[in-house]
Structure formats: C-alpha cells, structure tokens
Amino acid sequence: xxxxxxxxxxxxxxxxxxxxxxxxxxxxxxxxxxxxxxxxxxxxxxxxxxxxxxxxxxxxxxxxxxxxxxxxxxxxxxxxxxxxxxxxxxxxxxxxxxxxxxxxxxxxxxxxx
Amino acid sequence: xxxxxxxxxxxxxxxxxxxxxxxxxxxxxxxxxxxxxxxxxxxxxxxxxxxxxxxxxxxxxxxxxxxxxxxxxxxxxxxxxxxxxxxxxxxxxxxxxxxxxxxxxxxxxxxxx
Numbered sequence: 001x002x003x004x005x006x007x008x009x010x011x012x013x014x015x016x017x018x019x020x021x022x023x024x025x026x027x028x029x030x031x032x033x034x035x036x037x038x039x040x041x042x043x044x045x046x047x048x049x050x051x052x053x054x055x056x057x058x059x060x061x062x063x064x065x066x067x068x069x070x071x072x073x074x075x076x077x078x079x080x081x082x083x084x085x086x087x088x089x090x091x092x093x094x095x096x097x098x099x100x101x102x103x104x105x106x107x108x109x110x111x112x113x
Numbered sequence: 114x115x116x117x118x119x120x121x122x123x124x125x126x127x128x129x130x131x132x133x134x135x136x137x138x139x140x141x142x143x144x145x146x147x148x149x150x151x152x153x154x155x156x157x158x159x160x161x162x163x164x165x166x167x168x169x170x171x172x173x174x175x176x177x178x179x180x181x182x183x184x185x186x187x188x189x190x191x192x193x194x195x196x197x198x199x200x201x202x203x204x205x206x207x208x209x210x211x212x213x214x215x216x217x218x219x220x221x222x223x224x225x226x
Contacts, residue, residue, distance in 0.1 A: 004156070031212050040122075042202060042218035043157075050212070058213070090156055094212050099145040099164055102214060104156030 003027070004105035006091050012111045019078040021108050023091030029103075030096035032074035034058075034066060036087040037107070043090065049074055050096060081112045116140050117205050119217035127225050132190040134220050136203035139184065143205040147214070148177060148188045151200045160201075161188070193224045 007022035025032065033048040035058075045058030047066040055066050063085060067075045074093075078085055088109050092102040118137045126132045134148075144165040149157035163170040163177045163186070170177050176189045190197055200221045204214040 009154075033213075035216075040218060042119075043204075043216040045213065048213060092156075096212070099162070099206075099208070100212055101147055101159040101162060102212070103159065104149075106154070106156045 004091055004093055004103055006089075006105040006108050008108050009106065010109045010111075012113060013081050014113055015081060015083060017081045019081050019110070021076040021078075021089055021091075021110070023074045023076070023105060024072050025093040025103070026072065027093065027103070028071065029093035030071075031094045031100075031102075032068065033092040033094075033102060034064075034074065034076045035090045035092065036060070037090055038087050046076065083112050086110060086112045115218070116143075116215045117203060117217040119203060119220050121220050122218070123221045123223070125223045125225060126193045128195060129192045132188075132193045132197065132222055132224070134188040134190075134201050134203075134222065136186045136188075136217050137184060138186075138205050138215075140205070140207065140215075141184065142207040143215075144208055145206050146177070146179060146186050147204045148175075149202045149204065151202065151219070157202060195224045195226050198222055198224050
C-alpha cells in the first residue's frame with residue numbers, strides 16, 4: 001500500500017511566522033503535490049513537482065513556496081503566515097506518466113492566530 | 114474558473130438504494146477522470162477511475178459513467194451502505210507532464226440506515 005505521511009495532523013502558528021509542512025512518500029513516486037481544502041472550494045492546487053528539484057506553480061501559489069531536495073520528500077513553506085492561510089493542507093503523490101491516480105496523506109489542519 | 118463542478122453539495126439516500134453523484138467539466142482536453150472518497154480528518158482515498166476511451170467502468174458496487182459529448186460523469190453506488198457516508202470528489206486531468214488534476218468542490222453523501 002502507498003503511504004504518504006504528513007509530519008503533523010494539527011498545527012497552530014502565529015501571524016508572521018515561517019511555517020514548514022513536511023510530506024514523505026514511500027512508493028518512489030515521481031510526482032508530488034500540495035493542496036489546500038477549504039469549505040465550498042474543494043481541493044485547490046498550491047504547487048506540484050514532477051522531479052527532484054523541480055517545482056511548478058498550481059492555481060494558488062501566492063504566499064507559499066516548496067522544496068524538493070529528495071524524491072521522497074516535498075515540503076511546503078509559508079514564508080510569513082497569515083490568518084487567511086488557516087486551512088487543511090493535503091499532500092499527494094503519484095507515478096509519472098499519464099492516467100495515474102494521486103495518493104493522499106491524512107492532511108495537516110493548520111491554524112494561524 | 115472552476116473547470117470541474119459538482120453542483121450538489123449534499124445528497125441523502127436510504128440504505129440499500131442507489132446513490133448517484135454527478136460531476137460536470139468544461140475542458141474538452143480532459144482524458145482521465147477519478148472519484149475520491151473522503152472521511153472527516155482523513156485524506157481522500159482513490160475510489161474508481163475512467164479514461165476517455167471508455168464510457169463505463171465498474172468496480173463492485175461502484176460504477177462510473179462518462180458522457181463526453183455532455184462533459185458529464187457520474188458515480189453510481191448500488192446498493193448504498195451507511196459506511197459510504199462521506200464526501201465524494203470528482204477530479205479530471207489531461208495528459209501532460211506532472212499529472213495535474215482539477216477537483217470539484219465535493220458532494221457530501223449521507224446514507225440513512
């Protein structure tokens with residue numbers, strides 16, 4: 001079974017802090033993704049990566065950056081956290097190539113106070 | 114602009130009856146479609162997929178139908194069980210590097226015992 005592990009289930013931070021969300025997958029997947037889920041808005045893609053050290057902006061990259069130094073690890077960084085970044089953050093991974101389902105971690109519920 | 118839409122935020126069905134969840138998309142280049150199921154406090158889990166070369170795919174109690182001319186897909190669950198109560202997301206992608214998916218906003222299904 002695919003295992004996508006997010007480092008924290010719940011996280012509380014303060015406005016202006018730099019926040020790191022970590023994600024590790026154990027299936028040697030080429031692609032990794034960060035989404036946020038908000039009520040009524042579904043899953044929105046923040047960033048994705050299809051190879052080590054590669055990154056692509058998704059639909060809502062503003063205020064975020066990412067790092068992928070190793071194939072199995074994809075980090076999401078909130079450079080200066082703001083209250084509108086309070087959300088559920090979901091990491092996913094998939095094999096490269098077309099028509100591959102993404103496999104998700106259990107999410108990090110992040111609250112910015 | 115939402116490329117994948119789920120117009121019903123919620124659906125209630127009696128146990129044993131059929132559940133039909135609907136999804137519409139606007140991008141005619143989408144060629145791979147999936148359904149995910151999400152329980153509270155867990156990440157989405159992959160349920161079933163269909164490629165654009167097919168119009169139906171079946172897996173046990175779950176069947177996905179694709180109508181390309183109408184840009185519409187649906188998920189049928191027969192018979193519905195209380196354990197099926199969850200939020201269901203549809204997602205679509207086109208064959209591009211990175212395997213990016215576009216998600217709908219979700220439909221919350223409640224199966225009443």
